Amino acid sequence: MRELPKIARERLAAGRVSNSRAPHATPGPGDAGESHPDANVMSAFVERSLLPHERDGVIAHLAACEQCRAEVQLVLAAAPAREDASIRDGASEPRPWWRMLRWQAATAAAALATVSLVFWVATRRPAHYASLPAAPAPATMATNANSPTAPSPAPREEKRAADQLQRSGPVAGPAAGPAAGPRAMHAPSAPPAAGAAENAMAQKSGTIGGTARDQATSAPTAGVEAEQSVAGAAPPPRPPPASALDLPSALAKQTPAAAQAAAPGVEAGATAVRGIAGNFAARPAASRKTTLRLAELHARWKVSASPDAASPGEIERSLDGGRSWQPVVIAAGVAFRVVFARGSEVWAGGAAGAFSHSIDAGQHWSAVPLSSGGGAIAGDIISIQFADPAHGSVTASSGETWTTSDGGQTWQRTR
Amino acid sequence: MSASETNTSTEAAPRLPAAVVDELWRRSGAAGFGLSAADFGDILERIVSKVLPPGKDASDFCRGLRLEELALARACAAGSEPAWNAFLTRYRDSLDRSALAIAREESAAHELADSVYAELYGLDAPEGRRISKLAWYDGRGSLEGWLRSVLAHEFTDRRRRERRLVSLEEQVEAGREFRAPQTETTPAPDPRLEAAADEALAALPAEERLLLASYYLDGQTLAQIAALLGVHESTVSRRLDRTVRALTRNIVKGLRRRGLSRDQAREALEVDVRDLAVEVRRHLSDARSESGTVLSTGTKE
Numbered sequence: 001m002r003e004l005p006k007i008a009r010e011r012l013a014a015g016r017v018s019n020s021r022a023p024h025a026t027p028g029p030g031d032a033g034e035s036h037p038d039a040n041v042m043s044a045f046v047e048r049s050l051l052p053h054e055r056d057g058v059i060a061h062l063a064a065c066e067q068c069r070a071e072v073q074l075v076l077a078a079a080p081a082r083e084d085a086s087i088r089d090g091a092s093e094p095r096p097w098w099r100m101l102r103w104q105a106a107t108a109a110a111a112l113a114t115v116s117l118v119f120w121v122a123t124r125r126p127a128h129y130a131s132l133p134a135a136p137a138p139a140t141m142a143t144n145a146n147s148p149t150a151p152s153p154a155p156r157e158e159k160r161a162a163d164q165l166q167r168s169g170p171v172a173g174p175a176a177g178p179a180a181g182p183r184a185m186h187a188p189s190a191p192p193a194a195g196a197a198e199n200a201m202a203q204k205s206g207t208i209g210g211t212a213r214d215q216a217t218s219a220p221t222a223g224v225e226a227e228q229s230v231a232g233a234a235p236p237p238r239p240p241p242a243s244a245l246d247l248p249s250a251l252a253k254q255t256p257a258a259a260q261a262a263a264p265g266v267e268a269g270a271t272a273v274r275g276i277a278g279n280f281a282a283r284p285a286a287s288r289k290t291t292l293r294l295a296e297l298h299a300r301w302k303v304s305a306s307p308d309a310a311s312p313g314e315i316e317r318s319l320d321g322g323r324s325w326q327p328v329v330i331a332a333g334v335a336f337r338v339v340f341a342r343g344s345e346v347w348a349g350g351a352a353g354a355f356s357h358s359i360d361a362g363q364h365w366s367a368v369p370l371s372s373g374g375g376a377i378a379g380d381i382i383s384i385q386f387a388d389p390a391h392g393s394v395t396a397s398s399g400e401t402w403t404t405s406d407g408g409q410t411w412q413r414t415r
Numbered sequence: 416m417s418a419s420e421t422n423t424s425t426e427a428a429p430r431l432p433a434a435v436v437d438e439l440w441r442r443s444g445a446a447g448f449g450l451s452a453a454d455f456g457d458i459l460e461r462i463v464s465k466v467l468p469p470g471k472d473a474s475d476f477c478r479g480l481r482l483e484e485l486a487l488a489r490a491c492a493a494g495s496e497p498a499w500n501a502f503l504t505r506y507r508d509s510l511d512r513s514a515l516a517i518a519r520e521e522s523a524a525h526e527l528a529d530s531v532y533a534e535l536y537g538l539d540a541p542e543g544r545r546i547s548k549l550a551w552y553d554g555r556g557s558l559e560g561w562l563r564s565v566l567a568h569e570f571t572d573r574r575r576r577e578r579r580l581v582s583l584e585e586q587v588e589a590g591r592e593f594r595a596p597q598t599e600t601t602p603a604p605d606p607r608l609e610a611a612a613d614e615a616l617a618a619l620p621a622e623e624r625l626l627l628a629s630y631y632l633d634g635q636t637l638a639q640i641a642a643l644l645g646v647h648e649s650t651v652s653r654r655l656d657r658t659v660r661a662l663t664r665n666i667v668k669g670l671r672r673r674g675l676s677r678d679q680a681r682e683a684l685e686v687d688v689r690d691l692a693v694e695v696r697r698h699l700s701d702a703r704s705e706s707g708t709v710l711s712t713g714t715k716e
Binding site: 002003004005007008009010011012013038039040041042043044045046047048049050051053054056059060062063064066067069070071072073074075076077078079319320323324326327329332363364 | 442466467478479483484505506508509513514517552553555556559560561563566568570571575604608609612613615616621624628631632633639642645655656659660663666
């Protein structure tokens, strides 16, 4: 790194230079004249939830106050690695459109080049290249992103992940469920999105957080980051394996008595579903103007399964990978039985056809009436499934199934 | 950004419609801890009047707050038993972990966490009335993050107090507590150079100054700075480079405006007379010390 001129260093250290507020009366430690940002401001600054004018003020203060710089570094050091990831990718700073365009253009150009090369080679020597793999473009892009799982990725990975999940899923023991579930399900979401991620970002995300990360677990982080930065540039979504989606509903069907024991399993299932989030990179909800922190896109969801009737099923959300859970109040007094999350989009269903939808990771909810000309849904909602952002189905305890093909705008009873 | 909210606002017109208060109160789950909608509305109004500039939409702002955590913290401050139970279940672990991450040493971490717990319970309130520190949490960041900030603040505060105490003791021991402060013997820099540097620094955006201070004064790593500003490491490195270059250029420009020739300005910037003085002093002290091998070559000043 370049040397800073000594005089500049000295003047900087004196902390007198400031263009937005009164200079320190007595610079250095112990100065009481300046009001230091309090814990609220400090934590909101670190979590990027300050109002813009406040943020500017804090930055100006930090530039001049050594003590507060040390403090904020301590706060960052104490923050769990997971949140670090949310900080690093700059989720709160929407990328200018032209940068997205640049990435889209670059990706498109790369794909076009590969395709035309393959086409050119294939037309020249048809016999020899007839059996060329069908998906050359994603493979090249994934290689760009330094992802070793790149070549001909999707089908095999998906199958393996599904197998793993099936093996661990039905057991749903406290140990096997949460541990194996999410890990297994991370795999399928990886390759398409990773292809579009920035090289350095992909590498970075691989090194953040958790222990014993294998390719399968590091890749989806890159996927979500890709979703943030180049929403729209990623390849079209891939339908998730059926087994993954069956899991939460299968568990939700169990009797209340068994529900307590199965709670970790439900959580695992929800997480498994979350893993698919990376697939829906081009989803408009993700690129909408609501500011969502990455932690919220990573949120884990579960239904608190308490057997006593006094506290009905409550939806809970975790922003720290499941270490702590906060209840999410959707509608008072409604017993929820199943939650389905995909990125920032969350669906929750429960007793007597209660059905709510959030597009901002649970910050706001709207009730969705499940009815069409012929009447409303009967019974409790026990399963919610979305194969892709537009196509979903809801199953009730009465055996009814309702489907949508327009992202939940309208619903039809199909059984 | 004021440090306290002791000013019981002179009941300005409420900025939150009752319906919104009710909605937020419901969402916060405050009822479970015995906070009424009116209490909660009061809390929200106070936060709004403290934080939000007039004319902005208070309802939207409040919807963005961590309502559940706010309700929990304020219920604890109000002394609700169930709230305390919930608080301890949810945050004790993370508080202890954060204390360890900050203090980096088991016993110091315990001490740190204990003193913060005391503040949270409100033990060291001045005139008998217990005021829990949790009454200051305003829900803009997460409660967990707020606790980390409180810990970090307490830690740096302590360290500063200790340092002051130690240095005073040392002085007393050395029998020189009344000694005049050591005066800097280095020649003062050229005032023109100083002015040009100040000017160039002041012209930088605050964020670039923060970058410089973090990297060159505090010796933080690129990764640390990147985490602080929420950008990528490579961005930090690029921006640092660009900033230093621009700064140097602007100081030279400033010097030229003050009548120096281009070469003189460059020279003034690059060869600081005081560098030579410091070097000489260091060499002298090295020569005096027994081991002759301490010749330092780097410019570690």
